[in-house]
Amino acid sequence: MATLSLRLPDSIHRQLKDLAEKERVSINQLISTAVAEKVSALMTVDYLEALAREGSREAFERVLARVPDVEPDPWDRLTSPEEGSATKS
Numbered sequence: 001m002a003t004l005s006l007r008l009p010d011s012i013h014r015q016l017k018d019l020a021e022k023e024r025v026s027i028n029q030l031i032s033t034a035v036a037e038k039v040s041a042l043m044t045v046d047y048l049e050a051l052a053r054e055g056s057r058e059a060f061e062r063v064l065a066r067v068p069d070v071e072p073d074p075w076d077r078l079t080s081p082e083e084g085s086a087t088k089s
Contacts, residue, residue: 006031 008016020030071077 016027016030020027023030025033
């Protein structure tokens with residue numbers, strides 16, 4: 001395991017301390033978890049961008065063309081913001 005020296009503004013340090021106490025974890029654990037979540041999110045973006053580069057618009061359109069052209073069920077329809085959200089009845 002590596003050691004990292006980190007400089008934080010006092011206000012963030014206070015917030016970290018409060019959150020760690022609230023979550024009943026150490027500040028170190030809170031920071032480790034937050035960094036792991038951020039790294040995971042950034043790696044996911046990289047992964048999805050790599051998949052997109054490998055994709056083919058023509059192949060996507062061929063698959064989409066096989067989808068039947070039918071109206072969605074009432075509970076699955078998109079609504080405009082003025083109409084409110086669609087709900088299953």
